[in-house]
Every structure is written in structure tokens, then in C-alpha cells.
Amino acid sequence: MKINLKILGLSYVSAKDKCDMLEEKVLVSNMMLRRRLTRGAKIAIFLASKVGYKNEKIVFGTAYGEVQATVNIAESIYNQTALSPTAFQNSVHNTPVSYLSIVSNNIAEITTVSDLNDTSYSVLKTAAIKSLKGENILLLNIDAFGFKGLDRLNKCGLSQLEAGVGFLVQMTTQSANIFIENLHYKDTAPSLWQMLEVYEKAMQQKNPILEVEI
Amino acid sequence: MQNRHIYINSASACCSAGCTSEEIFRAILNGISGVQKHKGYLVNGEESAIGKMTYASSFDTLLLDNVQKVLMQSELKTFENTLLLVGTSVGGMTWAEKQFIKDEGSYENIVLEKQSMQSISLTLQQHFTFKDAITFSTACTSSSNAIVFAKEILEAGAYSEVLVVGADSISYTTVNGFNALGVLSKACATPFDLDRTGMNVAEGIGVLLLSTHPSDIELLGVGCSSDAYNITHPEPEGNGAKDAMSNALKNAGLKARDIDYINAHGTGTIANDSSEAQAILALFPHRPYVSSTKSITGHTLGACGAIETIISMHVLRQQIVPSNHNLKIKEIASLNTTQTNIKTEVNRVLSNAFAFGGNNVSIVLQRVVDEN
Amino acid sequence: MITAKSLKVKLIEGLALEDLDVKDIDDNAPLFNEGLGLDSVDAIELIVILDNAYGLKFKNMDETKDVFVSIQTLVDYINKYAK
Numbered sequence: 001m002k003i004n005l006k007i008l009g010l011s012y013v014s015a016k017d018k019c020d021m022l023e024e025k026v027l028v029s030n031m032m033l034r035r036r037l038t039r040g041a042k043i044a045i046f047l048a049s050k051v052g053y054k055n056e057k058i059v060f061g062t063a064y065g066e067v068q069a070t071v072n073i074a075e076s077i078y079n080q081t082a083l084s085p086t087a088f089q090n091s092v093h094n095t096p097v098s099y100l101s102i103v104s105n106n107i108a109e110i111t112t113v114s115d116l117n118d119t120s121y122s123v124l125k126t127a128a129i130k131s132l133k134g135e136n137i138l139l140l141n142i143d144a145f146g147f148k149g150l151d152r153l154n155k156c157g158l159s160q161l162e163a164g165v166g167f168l169v170q171m172t173t174q175s176a177n178i179f180i181e182n183l184h185y186k187d188t189a190p191s192l193w194q195m196l197e198v199y200e201k202a203m204q205q206k207n208p209i210l211e212v213e214i
Numbered sequence: 215m216q217n218r219h220i221y222i223n224s225a226s227a228c229c230s231a232g233c234t235s236e237e238i239f240r241a242i243l244n245g246i247s248g249v250q251k252h253k254g255y256l257v258n259g260e261e262s263a264i265g266k267m268t269y270a271s272s273f274d275t276l277l278l279d280n281v282q283k284v285l286m287q288s289e290l291k292t293f294e295n296t297l298l299l300v301g302t303s304v305g306g307m308t309w310a311e312k313q314f315i316k317d318e319g320s321y322e323n324i325v326l327e328k329q330s331m332q333s334i335s336l337t338l339q340q341h342f343t344f345k346d347a348i349t350f351s352t353a354c355t356s357s358s359n360a361i362v363f364a365k366e367i368l369e370a371g372a373y374s375e376v377l378v379v380g381a382d383s384i385s386y387t388t389v390n391g392f393n394a395l396g397v398l399s400k401a402c403a404t405p406f407d408l409d410r411t412g413m414n415v416a417e418g419i420g421v422l423l424l425s426t427h428p429s430d431i432e433l434l435g436v437g438c439s440s441d442a443y444n445i446t447h448p449e450p451e452g453n454g455a456k457d458a459m460s461n462a463l464k465n466a467g468l469k470a471r472d473i474d475y476i477n478a479h480g481t482g483t484i485a486n487d488s489s490e491a492q493a494i495l496a497l498f499p500h501r502p503y504v505s506s507t508k509s510i511t512g513h514t515l516g517a518c519g520a521i522e523t524i525i526s527m528h529v530l531r532q533q534i535v536p537s538n539h540n541l542k543i544k545e546i547a548s549l550n551t552t553q554t555n556i557k558t559e560v561n562r563v564l565s566n567a568f569a570f571g572g573n574n575v576s577i578v579l580q581r582v583v584d585e586n
Numbered sequence: 587m588i589t590a591k592s593l594k595v596k597l598i599e600g601l602a603l604e605d606l607d608v609k610d611i612d613d614n615a616p617l618f619n620e621g622l623g624l625d626s627v628d629a630i631e632l633i634v635i636l637d638n639a640y641g642l643k644f645k646n647m648d649e650t651k652d653v654f655v656s657i658q659t660l661v662d663y664i665n666k667y668a669k
Contacts, residue, residue, distance in 0.1 A: 001370070001371070001372040031603070031604060031605050031606075032623050032625075034604070035601070035602040035603060035604050036445070036602065063330070063332075064326075064330070065331070065351075070307075070387075073387050073390075073391065074310075074311065074314050074387075075319070076257070076390070077257055077311060077315070077386045077387065077390060078314060078315055078318075078319045079319075080257045081257070081638075082257075082258075082394070082634045082637060082638075083257070083390045083391060083393070083394040084394065084631060084634060085391075085394040085395045085396075085446075085627050085630045085631060086627055086631060088387070088390075088391030088392070088394050088395060089395065089445050089446045089570060089627065090445070091387070091391070092303060092351075092352075092353040092569075092570050092571065093303075093331060093351040093352070093353075094351065094352045094353060094569070094570070094571050094573060095445070095570075095571065097571075098440075098445055098570065098571025098572065098573065099445065099571075101440045101441075101442045101571070101572065102442050102443065102444065102445065102571075102572075104442070105442045106440060106442055107439055107440050107441070107442050107453075107454065107457060108439070108440060109438035109439065109440070110352075110438075110440050110571075110573060111350065111352065111359050111362075111363070111438075112350065112351050112352045112359075113348055113349060113350055113351070114305075114330065114331040114332060114349050114350075114351045115331075115332045115335065115347070115348060115349050116326060116327065116330050116332045118332070118347075122348045122349070125346075125348065126348060126363060129363065129366050129367050129370055129372065130363075130366060132366075132370055214367070214370075214372045394630065395627075395630065396630060396647065446627070447626075
């Protein structure tokens with residue numbers, strides 16, 4: 001089954017260590033809320049702000065989840081020290097989009113998928129089916145995994161430790177002009193490749209329409 | 215698309231209360247909880263009251279066995295045309311923690327395929343062939359969101375069969391994490407009780423085969439919402455829960471009064487039970503029966519949506535509303551929480567799951583009565 | 587003996603109170619709900635901070651009620667009971 005998605009808005013961030021242009025002080029003026037935002041949450045809020053997001057349903061994908069929070073917890077457990085409640089509440093995979101919903105007061109449906117290198121496909125397929133009801137959907141795929149000790153884990157030599165792609169989409173019967181060819185981007189996590197490919201191709205189109213194969 | 219009816223054709227579950235869904239339901243009716251005190255999970259050395267499966271088989275073996283059972287009970291010979299949807303909030307974290315401790319705090323042997331949320335799906339795909347697979351991970355609504363998507367993709371006609379697997383194992387992270395938030399009960403949880411003190415972390419597996427082929431249980435409606443309130447606490451008046459339940463009713467084409475029984479999320483925490491009760495009272499003035507089964511199964515986190523849907527199937531098949539075990543004094547007298555099992559006509563059940571970050575899912579099941 | 591200033595520095599760091607300076611926190615203003623606006627998760631984090639920094643332990647949240655009021659009540663408690 002094929003579903004065509006019109007891309008109404010698109011955004012992308014990427015950084016070697018940390019994205020430093022996420023405008024968090026502007027986008028989240030409430031400091032008491034902003035201080036708890038994870039890297040993933042800040043990236044989600046930024047990407048959403050660039051695609052014309054207006055509290056649509058959200059489909060979010062992340063291959064590695066909240067790595068820093070997970071590491072903090074693992075080390076507390078190993079060292080037998082008291083766990084930070086903030087770390088635990090920030091450790092679930094849907095943390096970034098939960099914060100986005102709180103910041104934007106969005107009460108719509110939010111789903112998170114996580115399939116390592118297949119994450120882009122999981123996001124696109126899930127969103128494509130949910131788009132059949134006719135509503136616009138916000139798609140996000142984010143991975144932010146800088147943490148102390150990463151160098152011992154980073155055997156594949158990835159240089160972009162934070163990256164995210166965002167689309168605002170709508171189901172369409174118009175013909176597709178973007179088809180996924182599984183291009184590789186050696187500096188970015190493979191979980192983002194297909195959505196990054198779609199981003200780059202969509203930037204070349206006046207009316208980008210993606211074909212999603214279910 | 216809306217004309218397709220979706221049915222549950224085959225199901226299997228296991229948790230600390232029972233090795234099969236029949237055993238689990240019997241334990242619920244007999245008030246025999248799977249929650250026990252165990253040492254060795256809390257870093258402060260104290261005991262914790264958790265729902266740990268103590269069967270001879272490992273978690274992975276139980277996972278494979280339950281999927282195999284669902285296949286054998288179904289009319290399918292293989293899953294090669296079936297979509298696998300996994301719902302998990304722990305994934306492979308239990309394995310990763312043990313490895314990390316074994317390696318004395320080194321990440322060197324943490325293999326992502328074994329640590330990640332996708333690990334459940336990958337384990338299953340080593341033994342079964344599926345057409346495709348997607349993993350949902352939204353904390354305590356993980357397998358509920360998988361069920362929502364199963365309905366959507368079946369209605370779209372993209373697949374004829376979908377296998378939903380909810381699976382979460384007990385990890386140091388979840389036991390210590392909920393303890394850090396101050397919401398763990400030191401004994402078996404007492405949902406909706408005035409003196410309740412919190413929840414019990416538990417593990418479990420729930421497997422459901424859904425399709426458009428008629429059976430006696432129809433997945434009639436699903437509804438989702440977000441609280442947009444707080445990263446851990448539910449919105450106190452239960453507005454998010456109300457939205458999810460009323461969206462499920464709308465999706466099912468039902469009115470509130472059509473629901474006979476609500477299998478509540480009812481974790482036993484002060485916050486959840488209070489906001490859920492308010493939402494139910496506001497939306498269901500006809501006061502359907504309400505009970506939480508988590509005092510028997512514990513809170514199986516990401517697996518609870520799948521497991522409690524299967525428990526709700528038993529309610530419909532056996533025509534018996536289970537007691538809300540351990541309930542002594544109702545916090546809210548007007549909430550129709552059951553304190554005994556009630557043999558009564560039950561045609562439609564609504565099952566709730568609410569998660570961190572205010573992620574809410576409600577599911578409506580209907581008993582299909584053969585008019586012939 | 588600790589000072590209000592040193593405690594404020596610890597809280598700004600431990601509770602990630604970005605944008606705040608020591609001079610922005612009033613010694614006698616309420617810490618929770620009004621005033622600084624800390625919440626229940628901060629209360630738990632504060633228990634962890636006081637344990638790690640000063641060896642102080644609280645059995646439950648009730649024990650914190652009269653202590654977790656303002657910077658001054660915290661300073662007084664720490665100076666009385668810290669190891």
C-alpha cells in the first residue's frame with residue numbers, strides 16, 4: 001500500500017556536539033520548565049517551531065532515546081547512590097514530545113516509535129496511516145547521544161552527535177515526486193538517514209510530495 | 215475504511231499472577247496477588263513489593279512461548295503476512311543494566327540491538343518471520359498505542375492481520391525510578407482506596423492477534439489524548455483521561471451509558487487514581503462498574519495495555535466483573551468500584567492506560583453475540 | 587557553618603535554576619509553590635542534595651514540611667544538624 005504525504009513544512013538540525021541555535025530562551029520563556037528540558041526536548045521544540053506546527057497530532061521517533069538520563073540512572077544504580085527523580089522522569093522515550101506538548105499546550109494524540117536503524121521508516125509508516133483521517137501530522141525524528149564515556153561506545157565514528165528532522169505533513173492524492181532510495185550519510189546516525197534523505201530532496205521541490213510504502 | 219470491523223482472534227498473557235491469561239483471570243477473581251516483597255532491587259537495600267515472574271523459563275523464553283501459543287491458537291500457519299507491533303517501555307534495559315554492573319561500570323559490551331526498545335522485536339524476528347515490525351515506546355501506554363495503531367492499519371486495509379506484543383521486564387531502573395518519585399507502595403497496592411500509598415512495579419507479556427476475521431471479541435473503539443500538564447503528574451481534574459475515554463466512545467460509535475464496565479488504569483498512586491476517578495465520574499453518570507486489576511498483576515508498565523485488554527476479554531467471555539482487590543475504604547464513594555466479583559451481563563468494556571508525560575489511551579471492546 | 591550564599595549556589599546548580607543569580611533569591615521568600623516556585627520533584631531532589639552535601643537524611647516528606655520553607659529555614663536546619 002502506498003500513501004503520499006505532502007510536506008507542508010520541514011526542518012533539520014545537526015551538530016558535532018551540541019546544537020547551539022535552538023532558541024530555547026525564546027521558545028520556552030518559563031525558566032522553571034525550561035531548566036528540565038532534555039536535549040531531545042529542546043530539539044523537538046525547535047524543529048516544531050520551524051515547520052508551522054499548530055498543535056497537530058505528533059509521531060515521534062528516536063533510536064536511542066534519552067541517553068544522558070539513562071546514563072545518569074545506570075551510574076546511580078551501579079554506584080548505589082540515590083536516583084534523581086528528574087533523571088527518571090526524563091528517561092522515557094516520549095520525553096521530548098511530552099515536553100513539546102506541555103510547552104505548546106497540545107492535547108492531541110502523541111505516539112513514539114523506536115526501531116534503531118529502522119526508526120525513520122517506523123515514523124513515516126506510522127504517520128502515513130494516521131494521516132488517512134485527513135489531519136496534518138507533525139513528524140519528528142531525533143537522536144542526541146553525547147555523554148561522558150561515549151567515545152568508548154562510538155565505534156562507528158559518528159561525528160554528528162545531535163541531529164533531528166521535522167516535517168509537517170498532510171495526506172494527498174497528488175503524485176509523489178520524492179522516493180526513498182536509502183542513501184547513506186556517514187556522519188549521521190543511520191536511524192535518521194531516510195528522513196534526512198527526504199529532507200534534502202524536499203528542499204529541492206516547490207511542492208514536495210513523498211511516497212510512503214507501507 | 216470505517217466499515218471494517220476489527221476483532222481479537224487469539225491472545226495469550228503471562229505475569230506474576232499467572233502463567234496463562236486464564237490463570238491470571240482466576241487469580242484476579244480469587245484475590246491472589248502476584249505482588250510479593252523482594253530484596254535486591256532497591257539500591258538502598260530495602261525490600262520492594264513487585265510483581266516478579268518466578269517461573270522456570272526466562273523472560274525471552276516466555277515471550278517466544280506466548281507468541282507461539284497465539285500462532286497455534288489462530289488459523290494462521292505463519293506470521294509471514296502479519297505486521298508485528300511491539301509496545302515496550304523497558305526494551306532491553308534489564309539486560310543492559312546487568313551487563314553494565316557485570317562490567318563494573320563500562321559501556322563497552324552494551325550492544326545496542328540488545329539494549330534498545332527494538333530488542334523485543336528483534337528477538338521475535340529471530341524465531342518468527344513477520345512482514346514488517348514497528349516498536350511503540352510511550353512508557354505505560356506503549357502496548358495501548360500499539361493496539362491503537364493495529365486498529366488504524368487494519369481499517370486502512372494495509373494488512374489483514376496484526377500481532378500486538380506488550381512486553382516489559384522488571385529492571386533496577388524502573389523500581390528505583392518510581393521509588394525516587396515517591397510513588398512505590400511498600401505492600402500490595404490498593405487502587406482507589408482512601409489510604410492507598412502507591413504502585414507496584416511488575417513485569418508481564420501480553421500478545422494479541424487482531425484481524426478483520428470475525429471472532430467473539432470486537433475491538434470497537436480506541437481513543438488517545440495528551441494532558442499537556444506535567445512530565446510525571448496527571449492533570450488533577452482528569453481532563454486528559456476524559457478526552458481519551460470520550461474519543462474512544464466516539465470512535466466506537468457509542469454513548470457513555472453503553473459501557474458496562476471500566477477496567478481502570480488504577481495504579482494505586484494518589485495522583486492517578488484521583489484524576490482517573492474524577493474523569494470517570496464526569497463522563498459516566500450512569501455509574502458503570504469500575505475496578506483496577508493491578509493489585510493482582512502489579513503495574514506491568516508498557517505491557518499493561520495488552521495484558522489488561524486480554525483481562526477485559528475474559529470479563530466479556532465469562533460475564534463477570536472482577537473485584538477491585540484490596541479495596542477497604544473507597545476514597546470516592548460515588549465511584550462504583552467493585553468490592554466483590556459480580557456475575558452480570560457485560561457487553562462492552564472500556565480499558566484505560568495513562569502514562570508519564572500525560573499520554574492517555576482508552577480502548578473499547580465489545581462482546582459479539584452470535585444472533586444465529 | 588554554612589551561609590545562605592553557599593546554599594543558594596548549591597541549589598542553583600543542583601536544581602538547574604538557570605538564569606538565576608545568588609542575589610535573585612530572597613533568603614526569606616517561600617521556596618515552594620509561590621516565591622521561587624519549586625515543585626514536588628524539586629523537593630525530592632533537595633532531599634538528595636542535602637544527603638550528598640551535608641549527610642542529612644529525611645525519612646519522609648512530612649519531616650521536610652517545616653524545613654523546606656525558605657533559604658533561611660534550610661540554613662538554620664543544616665547548621666543545627668549537619669555532620
